[in-house]
Amino acid sequence: MTDAQVLLTLAVALFAIGFLGVVVRRHILIMLMCMELMLNGVNLSLVTFAHEQGSPLGAVLVFLIFVVAAAEIAIAIPIALLLVRRKRTVDLYAYTDLKG
Amino acid sequence: MEWLLEHLDRLLLYVFGAGALVSALLMLVLRQPMRVALALISAMVFLGGIYGLLGVHFIAAFQVLIYVGAIMVFMVYVIMMLDPRDPSCAERFSVLVLPAVVAFVLLVGVLGYVVWAGAPALAGGAYGSVYELRQFAASFLKEYWLHFELTSVLLVVAVVAAVAVIQVHRGRHD
Numbered sequence: 001m002t003d004a005q006v007l008l009t010l011a012v013a014l015f016a017i018g019f020l021g022v023v024v025r026r027h028i029l030i031m032l033m034c035m036e037l038m039l040n041g042v043n044l045s046l047v048t049f050a051h052e053q054g055s056p057l058g059a060v061l062v063f064l065i066f067v068v069a070a071a072e073i074a075i076a077i078p079i080a081l082l083l084v085r086r087k088r089t090v091d092l093y094a095y096t097d098l099k100g
Numbered sequence: 101m102e103w104l105l106e107h108l109d110r111l112l113l114y115v116f117g118a119g120a121l122v123s124a125l126l127m128l129v130l131r132q133p134m135r136v137a138l139a140l141i142s143a144m145v146f147l148g149g150i151y152g153l154l155g156v157h158f159i160a161a162f163q164v165l166i167y168v169g170a171i172m173v174f175m176v177y178v179i180m181m182l183d184p185r186d187p188s189c190a191e192r193f194s195v196l197v198l199p200a201v202v203a204f205v206l207l208v209g210v211l212g213y214v215v216w217a218g219a220p221a222l223a224g225g226a227y228g229s230v231y232e233l234r235q236f237a238a239s240f241l242k243e244y245w246l247h248f249e250l251t252s253v254l255l256v257v258a259v260v261a262a263v264a265v266i267q268v269h270r271g272r273h274d
Contacts, residue, residue: 003113005215007150010117012211014143016204017124023200024193029133029179033140036171037124040147043163051154056236060244062159066166067251071258073171077178078265084182090133092194 007048014041026092028080032073039069113153120146131192133179141172158233 014037021034043062050058087094104111123143130136144167151160240248 003110006113006117007154008215009212010121012208012215013121014124016207016211017128019207020200020204021128023196023203024128026191026194027133029175029182030127030136033133033136033175034127036167037127037140037143040144040167044147044150047151047154047156047159051156056239059156059159059236060240060247063162063240064247064251066162067255070166070171071254073174074258074262075265077174078262081178081181082265090182091191 004048004052008045011041011045011048014038014044016041027090028083028092028095029090031092032076032080035072036069039065109153113150116146116149116153119143120150129192133182134176137172137176137179141168144168144172158236 018034018036018038018041021037022031025031025034043065046058046062046065050056050062083095084090120143123139123146126139127136127143130139144163148160148163148168151157151163
């Protein structure tokens with residue numbers, strides 16, 4: 001068992017746990033944080049592959065993912081705050097009227 | 101003692117990995133959003149330690165600076181803004197627990213199989229620095245300059261969109 005396999009397994013576990021959290025939890029901020037955990041799992045796999053290949057491409061991609069995560073949070077937090085202000089709750093099940 | 105020093109890198113890697121995994125699992129079961137945020141912060145710091153062990157120190161620094169220092173501080177501020185004693189979210193899990201667990205097992209099974217079956221492709225690199233910050237910066241601005249510029253456009257769009265979301269809300273209430 002190489003270290004790369006251990007790291008990739010950890011990346012898979014983090015991504016899957018984040019996915020489980022997004023689907024299972026009901027608090028909208030916790031769901032956002034689980035999405036961040038999924039991004040972290042992807043970052044770990046990219047860094048592992050970049051380390052294996054010895055190329056800076058994976059690090060470049062990780063850097064771009066940092067920027068995308070910052071942009072995502074900058075949009076998601078105001079939307080979540082507006083929803084909470086309108087519905088007076090952080091429970092996901094109060095927003096079911098958003099369904100098309 | 102010599103054995104410990106010889107295998108210190110691998111030992112630290114396992115310790116950091118186990119810490120990240122435990123923190124991620126705690127995120128699933130903790131009830132208070134602030135505790136979930138702290139668990140996520142600890143997972144990110146452990147991942148930063150793993151990046152440092154792998155020799156990509158600048159990614160480790162970015163991980164702590166951008167993720168923990170900017171994104172999670174923002175998230176903690178928002179959690180503090182909301183009422184911590186809000187009784188509306190008493191239920192911890194949604195009704196989709198069973199399908200989500202099935203999908204989780206399938207996802208872990210498929211991806212885990214790919215990781216373990218694709219083992220010969222991975223050589224198992226050594227610890228320490230494979231490439232330096234200078235090489236990273238040069239390739240960033242020579243080969244990937246277009247992507248760099250596109251992310252700056254994305255950031256501008258995100259700022260404009262955030263302002264627009266707030267403006268829509270304000271216009272409706274005036």
